[in-house]
Amino acid sequence: AARDPGSRAKIAVKSNDRRIDPVGACVGMRGARVQAVSGELGGERVDIVLWDDNPAQFVINAMAPAEVASIVVDEDAHTMDIAVAADNLAQAIGKSGQNVRLASQLSGWTLNVMTVDDFNEKNEAETNRLLNLFITSLDIDEDFASVLVDEGFSSLEEVAYVPVAEFLEIEGMDEDIVEELRGRARAYLTTKALADEESLESAEPDESLLGLEGMDRHLAYVLASRGVTSLEELAEQGIDDLAGIEELDEQQAGDLIMKARNICWFSE
Structure with missing residues (x-):
């Protein structure tokens, strides 16, 4: 549960019995149950959210009543970028950021809400950043770099240390290409680490x-x-x-x- 006492709460529910609708059971006939709880809390609005073991789906559920158009999960930073229609942005954020704040507290993830246009612009900028990184650091052409980005590689560390077997699942890859690519990535990371250490010392x-x-x-x-x-x-x-x-x-x-x-x- 996540609360803004006296104002609003979001409560996640689930059922171990597939025959039972947990949200409906908590809301009650014509909202009677949840309204009774709200009345006991001095009129505090209570949102009943369906729990899901998929973090992205759980966040989509928690953002209700706003409708999520797209979502991108960054597991390393434990953040999610959420895209909503421009005319739905205010509702998604909520008054004084209440809706997104409670959804963030409920899910345990840092949530960044933006319009679909801003979302697409950010993704395009990130794609271009990765393309330039791979092209300059690995000395490969744009087509090869695009393949890496399309396959989900988001850092040189992944290129350097992802198991060979995963690389070989990519069409056109063979062991010689993979080893050469991994070697270039590791060499670049080693050089960068030494340069960073010298910079840190100075x-x-x-x-x-x-x-x-x-x-x-x-x-x-x-x-x-x-x-x-x-x-x-x-x-x-x-x-x-x-x-x-x-x-x-x-x-x-x-x-x-x-x-x-x-x-x-x-x-x-």
Whole structure:
């Protein structure tokens, strides 16, 4: 269950008996059961959500009454991008973000709601990023890179370490091609790791960054290696700007950015 006490709640239900409709059983005849519960809670609106062991389907259910047009799951970041029609965006987000916030709490996933156009634009940008990454890092042509993207490869690490057997399921792949491709990916990752280590050693964070509440010394040096060496520079960042830093999740990044902004922008 996820609640905004006194205002709205979302409750996930399931039944071990296939003959029983769990949502209907909880709602009751003409909504009598759920209305009785709502009355006991001072008029708090209660949404009954059908639980599903597929996280994407569960999120689609939890976003009701909004209709989800498309959804993309990022298991590594534990986030989902949700596309809705433009005229359905306000309902999907809810008043003060209530609908998406409760759906996020109920599912345990970070949810990013956007219009279908923005969703498609973001996916196109991500596809182009991956194409450029594979073309430049692996020294392959665009057609070959497109095959990798279409087959679901989203990082050089996957190219380097996915089992050979999975590669061989792709039409046109043989063991020689796979080994050459994996070798190029591993060589690039090794070179990049050495360059990152040298950059990290040479970067020097400002004392103001080192002293920020919630900041540890290692993280400060990681940020400095990415050009963020002071509180002022951290305050100017967005969460997306800090994406890819293993030491930071979205929540931590947002907290640190807001602390820096409070000090740099809002303190007297």
